[in-house]
Amino acid sequence: MKEVIYKRKVNFYETDAQGIVHHSNYPRYFEEARGYFLEKNNFPYHLVRNELNIDIVLLELTVKYRKFLQFGDIFKIKTKVYFENKYYFSFEYEVLKETNIICTGYTKHCCIDKNSKKLKRIPKQLANIINKGKDQ
Amino acid sequence: MKEVIYKRKVNFYETDAQGIVHHSNYPRYFEEARGYFLEKNNFPYHLVRNELNIDIVLLELTVKYRKFLQFGDIFKIKTKVYFENKYYFSFEYEVLKETNIICTGYTKHCCIDKNSKKLKRIPKQLANIINKGKDQ
């Protein structure tokens, strides 16, 4: 599996007074797409958190906005995952309305122990998914 | 002290495609007003949570919308607290832009133990504040 495609519709409460989706919703859409990615790999994030006793932390976020979405629009997010080293991994996102690229995004992550909050190596079960999911 | 007045400005990200503050933000404004109420009584909510080991839970919410707010508007919230019985207490809110009532609200609350999540009598320190704050 090279990429996962998540489909979504714009909610009215996600729009702003410019009549378009407020830019702060895209990081939330990315989070949904990451969640969907884990789910499609049979390891949803709430299980990741409970079974591996970790939190996945966001270290870096970039969004490049090209076009906008409006209420009623249906869009999809193509998500790819990259395994940077044994501590860090990244996602790349492409938000599309039909064939138009609305925006692109990038996030970088690590895992921390849920209790001590200390950096942890990426657990094997998660690393396996990242390995499968990475662009080949 | 019969009521506390909290002042606030509308953020752009709180507007929607109708060009007004989205209705789901008023419950958030009420939460801010409750926080301000506790703060003015020298017992901010993050201390309430830590020192009394409780969470304050929202049981009921009502909002009646009369007019709307727009980006750039300055508004205030008049907050009154009611001590219903030894378990429950309520807040009433009036959102005003100058002398215009934008909306009114009501919330009902109880306290639960942070760990067991069980209903708890309102702790004395909190009850004292509610007593002082209630409409006489």
Next chain:
Amino acid sequence: MKEVIYKRKVNFYETDAQGIVHHSNYPRYFEEARGYFLEKNNFPYHLVRNELNIDIVLLELTVKYRKFLQFGDIFKIKTKVYFENKYYFSFEYEVLKETNIICTGYTKHCCIDKNSKKLKRIPKQLANIINKGKDQ
């Protein structure tokens, strides 16, 4: 059709530091459920807005919270619509996790002209849907 059932999953960004869905998200879930209701009746809200040149305005909101939702939970919302008179209509909501009632809600609405912002009789196309959807 007596009621419409909308299905949804809790997003991580909808949780708060109590570890549960923040109460201000339920009015947003209700909005999604209303949107789904219109959609199932082949008249999605963005078409309502454009074709009838109206905005549907929220006048009143009540939520009664009984239990809570957590990240990863799947829930459904049962939505019923009521036709109060030729100007006002209301929705009732039941948020369920399996067979547990998480919360119930009520919203009251009217239609305004998109340009003049004046109250308008409920347009026939919308009234027909409300008629079909109302509890018999």
Next chain:
Amino acid sequence: MKEVIYKRKVNFYETDAQGIVHHSNYPRYFEEARGYFLEKNNFPYHLVRNELNIDIVLLELTVKYRKFLQFGDIFKIKTKVYFENKYYFSFEYEVLKETNIICTGYTKHCCIDKNSKKLKRIPKQLANIINKGKDQ
């Protein structure tokens, strides 16, 4: 004026189930800081929109997260503005809790005509503010 400092407190509804401010709120904090920047220069954004008949559009967003904020925390945002060329300008942000850098951010913007939605040269009144505000 080389930079503007905006002060803020974390709201409870901005936290997530990790017990910290959800990452998607920082772009919103940045927007507030930009608004404060314009306000301190006597040209608040709602006047910019109305008087110059433009919308300021966000083209790019980067956030680097180092530490986290929790409910009850007071933080400040140092904002600097850069005048890239006659069409584009950028802001840099530093979110601080006392002397600790919580995160840093960058946003890039342009102006569009509110009606035609077409790219416009930065209007003189706005350019003057950016000139004053830029790092010297």
